[in-house]
Amino acid sequence: MNATASTTLLIADDDPAHLLLTEAALAGAGFLVHTASDGEEAVRRYAEVRPDFVVLDVNMPKLTGIDACREIRKLATSRHVPILMLTGRNDLPAISEAYAAGASDFAQKGINPRLLVERVRFLLRDRDLQEELRSSRSKLLLAQRIARVGHWEIAADGRTLHVSPMLGELLGVDPGSLQRYEDFVALLDEADREDARKAFVTCATGNGRFGLDHRIARADGAVISVHQEAELIEGASVAGASVVIVTLQDLTRLHRAEETVRLLSYFDTVSGLPNRRHLSEQIAHALKEPAGAAATAVVAFRVHSYDRIVQARGSDFANKLVVQLARLVGLELERISHGGTILWRTDLPSVCRTADGELAILLRSRVSAEHVATVSHAVLESVSSHASGPDVDYVPALSAGVALADGATTDAEQLVANAHSAAELAKDPRGCAFFSPLPQAQLRRRLVLESSLRNAVERRDLTLVYQPRVAIETYALTGVECTSRWKHPQFGTIRPEEFLAIAEEAGIVDDLGRWMLDDACRQLAGWHERYEDTFFAAIRVSGRQLRDPRLAANVQAAIERYRLPANSIQIDLTEAAIIDAPDAAHAAIDGLRKAGVRIGLDDFGTGHSSLGQIRRVPFNSMKLDRALMADLYTDPWAQGVTAAVLAMARAMQIRSVADGIDDAETLEMLRALGCDEVQGKHVAPPMKPLDFEDWLERGGARHLARQRYREAESARDLSASEVDDIMKWANS
Incomplete structure (x- = not known):
């Protein structure tokens, strides 16, 4: 699209012939032309059509061209509109007056029409360039205002050539007052002035640019941080001389933001105390330093009953309490440091909050590792002594955990974690424990076992073994006790007590129990068919399994799946499992009894043993605790307890079972006391299915x-x- 066609021109001339000629020339060039025959009409028509360009004859009736130019310039919309004045030959006074009135340029009246068109086009191009320049300048000023940057043009001798308004605003001074670079230097701190002067001279003589940071106290009391950059530009002035361009950027907001980030990164937002990251960096620096202290350690102070404090008094009170404890710890360490036995910095916050109810410090002793414990105990005693003060509301008990850095220690975060672990081991108020890698290794082992146990059944890492139970008088097989075994690919054989406890805590004991039940029923069905015998299989369930409302249904489904008699499965449970959830336990036991499943009481005689449980639950058998069998042959007390338990079982018509029978003497003693069934290594150890079959085919017991x-x-x-x-x- 032709840009000229959208450009509107206004021509004013009292000579109709000249007006017509000018209009024809400009319209022929593609401009949209409006005309006026005198000055008053020109002013009026300008307001109506708002042209992009104005041509005025100087000599017109009613209002001269110069007066008309002056009136048009009073309008806000005409500020940047080019106005071309047409004058007579050599009318110099009129030309000067026209420029004073706001004319952009002039031409002699009667100029060649083609030259007039080119003159108009030139002035329009100049207008566009000026508009671009004004836009760029406006954007630059806006950018400088947003970025808080001001610039300054200075001659090599230090005189000001130009200064931006933003620079004066940054410094809080009138830009006109900065006549020389030295005026800026006078605003700096006295310690920075000489460096600024030398840097400017170096730059002005062509020896390199410079950058400096300053803190300036403004007249209004505000203190700002500025960064100064300067560079020499060759031939930048109008006269071709070199100019030093100086920029100043206000970094105050940036520094405040950086300080905020630092506070958020290195300090607890609630209490204002240094945090775990702050402590880790202190430790990292200390570990890199040459060994000067006798011992370097991290001491973690655990606040006892912190959770109960939060529940009782609220989190605000608990946080204030932690701040108070940090102050007390810091004061005691500062007092000890006066003796020169520890390195303690009082110029930095050093008591850090590493957890909600935990404080920690980097402690460096000049004496020995044992001295670290001595200092820790002194801090604990000092804090404890403030609990009895007349103005003290409440001071909780503290205990301490110490993690010493050996020569190979390089991980600061691990040292903090070790101190935390040691603090957890210090259970007693004012107690102090040193970190040992053993509990950590045990924890890592447990995590590996828990992870492996979840897939152990699918990988067939778990197997069942069977230990026979026989009648004490005839040695006939009455049943087998099923227990699980696990051979871990990394740790080897894992004791059942260990991995079953892990399964219970991890919530996977139900899955493990269902696998045991299914595998035992499958194996038992095969043995019944092969040996034409009807011995039962006993499976022990935990308290968690007993609380599962699906337990009875799962047992019944397994029995039906393998077409077994209901009484061929016995569920063994302990009194502790019943006591933990009596309602759920009795509901599960009732469901099992209705299904015809045998119920056995395991480990009776110690712990929670109670006649009430035996009376309320119709047990089929009662297994005596292995602890009673250990010294049965030699201990009269064990013999008396065992005799009483066996007599009670006979009176209640419950089959009595003794476990852990490892020798003939104990077996004979149990026979004399009236026990019904026995199991143990003397009869047969727990065996894999093939070994059990071989034992059975060789005559059993x-x-x-x-x-x-x-x-x-x-x-x-x-x-x-x-x-x-x-x-x-x-x-x-």
Whole structure:
């Protein structure tokens, strides 16, 4: 699109012929032309059409061209509109007056029309360039205002050539007062002035640019941080001389933002105390320094009952309490440092808050590692002594955990974590514990085991073993106890007590229990069919499993899946499991009893043993705790307790079972006391399915009967026929 076609011109001339000629020339060039025959009409028509360009004849009736120019310039919209005056030849006074009135340029009246068109086009181009310049300048000033930057043009001898308004605003002075660079130097701190002078001289003589940072106290009392950059520009002045361009940027807001970020990064936002990151950096610096102190350690102080304090008094009170404790710890360490035995900086905040209820410090002793413990105890005692002060509301107990840095320690964060772990071990108020890697190794091992245990069943890392239970009089097999075994690929064989406890805490004991139940039922169904025997399988359940409302249904489903008699499965449980959730436990037991499943009481005789539980639950069997079997043969007290328990079981018609029978003497003692069934290594150890089958096919526990009667034969004189009868029975 032709830009000329959208450009509007206004021509004013009282000579109709000249007006017509001028109009024709400009319209022919593509301009949209409006005309006026005198000065008054020109002013009026300007307001109506708001042209982009004005051509005025100097000599017109009613209002001269110069007066008309002056009136048009009074209008706000005409500020940047080019006005071309047409004058007579050599009318110099009129030309001067026209410029004074606001004319942009002049031409002689009767100029060649083609030259007039080019003159108009030139002035319009100049107008556009001026507009671009004004826009750029406006944008520059806006950018400087936003960025808080001012610039200054200075001659090599230090005289001011130009100064931006923004620079005066930054410094809080009138820009006109900055006549020389030295006027700026006078605003600086006295310590910075000489450096600024030398830097300017170096730059002005062509020896390199410079950058300096300053703090300036303004006249209004505000203190600002500015950055000064200067560079020599060759031939930049109108006269071609070199000019030093200086820029000043106000960095006050940036520095405030950086300080805010620093506070958020290195200080606790609630209490204002240094945080864990602050402490870690202190430790990192200390570890890099040459070994000067006898011992470097991190001491963590744990606030006892912090959670209860928050619940009782609120978080605001608890936070103020932590600040108070940090002050007390700091005061005591400052007092100790006066003796020269520890390195303690009083010029920096050094008591850090590393957790909600925990403070920690970097402690460097000049004496020994043992001295670190001495200092820690002194701090604990000092804080404790303030608890009895007349103006003290409440001072909680503290305990301390110490993590010493050895020669190979380079990880500051690990040192803080070690101190935290040690503080957790210091359970007693005013107690102090040193970090040991053993608990950490145990924790890591437990985490690995928990992770592995979740997939152990699927990978078939877990297996079931079976330990026979036999009648004490006939040694006939009555049942097998199923227990799980786990061979971990990294740690080898894991004790059942360990991984079952992990399964309980991790919430995967239910999955483990369902696998045990299914595998035991599958194996038992195969043995019933193969050996035409109906012994049962006992499976122990935990308190968590007993609280599962689906327990009875899961057991019944497994029994039906493998077509087993209901009484071929026995669920063993402890009194502790029942006491933990009595309602859920009794509901589960009722469901199992209705399904025909046997119920066994495990580990009776110690712990929570209670006659009330036995009376309320119809148990099929009662297994005596292994602890009673340890010294049964030699300990009269154990014999008395065992006899009483067995007598009670007979009175309540509950089968009694003794576990942990490792020798013949204990077995004979139990026989004399009236026990019904036994299991243990003397009978048979826990066995894998193939080993159990081999044991069963070799006669099971009948070898014990043969051994017993051989001993009896040697003890009394039996006839040959009696011995033959006994041996025939034992071998049947």
